Amino acid sequence: MKIVLGVVAGLFYVSFACGQGFRLSGRVTGGDGAPVSDAHVVLLGTGRQANTGKDGEFSFAALAKGSYSIRVQKEGYRSHRTEIRLERDGQQIAIRLDSAMHVLDEVLVTDNHVERRKQHESLNVEVVGRDFIYRNLGGSLMKTLERLPGVQTIGIGSGQSKPLIRGLGFNRVMVVDRGVKHEGQQWGADHGLELDQFAAGEVEIIKGAASFVYGSDAIGGAIDVKPESPPAPHTAMASVDLMGRSNNGSYGTSVRFGGRGSRWFGDGRATYQRYGDYRVPTDTVHVYDYAVALHKQHLRNTAGQEMNLHLTAGYLGERFNSVLYVSNTYNKAGFFANAHGLEPRRVDAGMHDRSARDILMPRQQVNHFKVISRNAVHFGAHHLQAELGFQRNFRQEFSQYVNHGYMPPVFPDTLGIPMGLEREFDKFVYSLNVKDHWETGRHTLTFGFNGEYQDNAIDGWTFLVPSFDQLTAGAFVYDKYRLNDKTLLHAALRYDHGSLRMSAYRDWFPSPVDDSGTQEYLLRAADLHRRFNSVVWSVGINYDPADAVSLKANIGKSFRMPIAKELSANGVNYHYFSYEQGNPSLSAEQSYQADLSAAWQHGGWRIIVSPFYNYFPNYIYLNPTARFDHYYGAGNQVFQYEQSRVMRYGGELQLSRRISSALTAEVLAEYLFSKQLSGAKKGFSLPFAPPPSVLMNMTWAPDRAGNPFVSLDYKLVGRQYRIVPPERKTDGYGVAALQAGYTVSVANQEVHLNLQVQNLLNTRYMDHTSFYRLIELPEMGRNIVFSMRIPVGIANRNSIKE
Structure with missing residues (x-):
């Protein structure tokens, strides 16, 4: 019966089509204007198909007058869909296909690549561009991203922070910069990320286990920082950014310059920022029950500076691309003087309070040098890309020498270590990534190493x-x-091997080992070599039953190797007044996670709900014990790394409504619940677990000259009483922020102006994910941020040569 109906329908269609006299023809070209042959052209909804010839041309005959959807596909190019209105016989259209090379997506200018990226991933993905970064400019890139649901930060003063995704951070969130994993000292709560937010072109946040692509350290998610787009062909360009903040007297500038011929290009960026001690809305803070008076509400010794340099050069061809990135970032910042060391009372307040801009001890300085080579080649149905990377992260922490345990009372001048050098970490990193994207039939395969x-x-x-x-x-x-x-449909399988070899360490000073007075240079860490192997997987589905509805689901397994600190730490953490010990028997973390996402968009409404469930059979955590160390820790409590079963669930809600052509309302909400199911802290939550929150926004952005906008945020954060000792409970709060922007023309040059007022009402509150929250230190008070961006582009086809 089905065959008969099909034949009848076919005959009806042919007889109907033969009665029409309209012809549609077109030509398909690539990004360089060259014709694309053998491209598959489909007239959707009609069953009509065609392939382009050597000249890239195609045609359809005997069509009725009306509207049609055309889809064009070709291996090595992105699928293209367009809408046309056929109104006359012999009508012609031109279609341009973009290369499907993945490694240099940032050089492709497409109107819907963000939505396409989200639609093609089964994990929850957020993508923000430069406009978002400039509108929400914070003290660091991670602080800027904090406005997104499911993303939090561990604030480290006013100039640095580290990311949390759904409550997981440190080495559980991978940060990728220009295709290569960024490697700093991310294991420390006081260690920020050495990234220049002015040099970020686009940032992609993957919420959920992403180990199947990125490997270890992406067990909680990934943040992919993409570079700025290169200059347009046959142009020279420059841009200047100016920025100032009222709270800490911050000022800075970032200058970009570059040019491009047809294929070759080069550009550079230099950034400088300087800031003073920041203010909090209180006159006194309590550092472990010791009252510390603040001079003019300034946190003494939290000033800092940042200097960054980026150089880029490359070749952008139709089949081959190669780009070289060289960058150096330098940060120097003080630690809050009353919250570092062994004794918060032994601080020369008068010396620190004489100036709010000097950077004294205790302080840190970090230099991160990076070289990345990104290459891509397209041949046949394959898109091969490779990244080679070298990084050096050189971190130093300086403090006045304070002896404790059996350390000598006077620092020996023969030791060969500068007396102020408390700690130094010097990391060299060599990276290689290779991927082959292969499109065949209905499959898009990626093989990677x-x-x-x-x-x-x-x-x-x-x-x-x-x-x-x-x-x-x-x-x-x-x-x-x-x-x-x-x-x-999605499916992934991955195998990983890791080898970690730790070197023995002995004290540089002797300690007594028995009552007879025998002394030894005690062994603090033994030689240790651990190997780890893991197989992880992921399966998912994207289902779009209607234009207004989109559904996603993903389940998978991820893993994370324990880091050196978790295995072999044995010393004082001067920021938490604690003594930390590693556990050399720890196994690799395993995680099982299910993610869902449902989106609906219609008539000015947009709703996205993204719940998740996460189970760790062996989560690694730092457990406070009943022991106290008197050899090295001056009597501080001993914390030791252990493992337990952990369950986590939660989700995000995004709701927006276009009230009018100029007015939009938005609600962003997030919730997380975590619980340890075994171990010494059974029944407790996890450290740095963010409380539930709701951000409500109203934005006015009329379609008129200058692209003006005014946006008001009000964020409500619930209390967090589910803690892990020695964490302290935090009360709920509400905090408001204002953003506004306008573009003016000065001497025929656009100038983009942005204004923010963070903590608009100067609210005193404590962020549960803040580094300083353990000493009940409130967040920064009212902060007015003004930024100016001046882009300059010069077309010069004659003087810019290859």
Whole structure:
């Protein structure tokens, strides 16, 4: 019966089509204007198909007058869909296909690439561009991203922060910069990320287990920082950014310059920022029950400076691309003087309070040098890309020498270590990533390999983590299968191997070991070599049953190797007044996670709900014990790394409503619940667990000259009483912020002006994910941020040569 109906329908269609006299023809070209042959052209909804010839041309005859949707596909190019209105016989159209090369997506200018990226991933993905970064400019890139639901930060003063995704951070969130994993000292709560937010072109946040692509450290998610787009062909360009903040007297500038011929290009950026001690809305803070008076509400010794340099050069061809990035970032900042060391009362307040801009001890300074080579080549149905990376992260922490335990009372001048050098970490990193994207039929396959080698050395008169070498390597296969126009299936499998070799460390001073007075240079960390192997997987689906509805689901397994600190730490953490000990028997963390996402958009409404469930059979955490160390820790409580079963669930809600052509309302909400199911802290939450929050926004942005906008945020944060000792409970709060912007023309040059007022009402509150929250230190008070961006582009086809 089905065959008969099909034949009848076919005959009806042919007889109907023959009665029409309209012809549609077109030409398909690539990005360089060259014709694309053998491209598959489909007239959707009609069953009509055609392939382009050598000249890239195609045609359809005997069509009725009306509207049509055309889809063009070709291996090596992105699928293209366009709408046309056929109104006359012989009508012609031109279609341009963009290369499907993945490594240099940032050079492609497309109107819907963000939505397409979200639609083609089964994990929850957020993508923000430069406009978002400028509107929400914070003291660091991670602080700027904090406005997104599911993203929090551990604030470290006013100039640095580290990310949390759904409550997971440190080495559980991977940060990728220009295709290569950013490697700093991310294991420390006081260690920020050495990234220049002015040099970020676009940032992609993957919420959920992403180990199947990125490997270890992406067990909680990934943040992919993409570079700025290169200059347009045959142009020279420059831009100047100016920025100032009222709270800490911050000022800075970032200047970009560059040019491009047809294929070759080069550009550079230099950034400088300087800031003073920041203010909090209180006159007194309590550092572990000791009252500390603040001079004019300033946190003494929290000033800092930042200097960054970026150089880029490359070749952008139709089939081959190669780009070289060289960058150096330098940060120097003080630690809050009353919250570092062994005794918060032994602080020369008068010396620190004489100036709000000097950077005294205790302080940190970090230099991160990076070279990345990104290359891509397209041949046939394959898109091969490779990244080679070298990084050196050199971090030093300085403090006045304070003896404790059996350390000598006077620092010996023969030691060979500067007296002020408390700790030094020197990391060399060599990276290699290779991927092959292969489109065949309904499959889009990705085969990949990641390899990394680290060489970590230490110095200084204190000890926490030993020197170590680390080698990791992983290979994966990832398939996206287009079942039909509405359904996309995902499946991935990955294998990883890791080797971590830690070096022995002995004290530079002797300690008594028995009552007879025998002394030894005690062994603080032994030689240790651990190997880890893991197989992870992921399966998912994208289902779009209607234009207004989109559904996602993903389940998978991820893993994370324990780090050197978790295995071999044995020293004082001067920021938490604690003594930390590693556990050399720890196994690699395993995680199982299910993610869902449902989106609906219609008539000015947009709703996205993204719940998740996460289970760790062996989560690694730092457990406070009943022991106290008197050899090295001056009687501080001992904390030791252990493992337990952990359950987590929660989600995000995004709701927006376009009230009028100029007025939009938005609600962003997030919730997380975590619980330890075994171990010494059974029944407790996890550290730095963010409380539930709701952000309400109203934005006025009329369609008129200058693109003006005014946006008001009000964020309500619930109390967090589910803690892990020695954490302290935090009360709920509400905080308001204002953003506004306008573009003016000065001497025929656009100038973009942005204004923010953070903590508009100067509210006194404590952020549960803040680094200083343990000493009940409130967040920064009212802060007015003004920024100005002046882009300059000069077309010059004659003087810019290859």
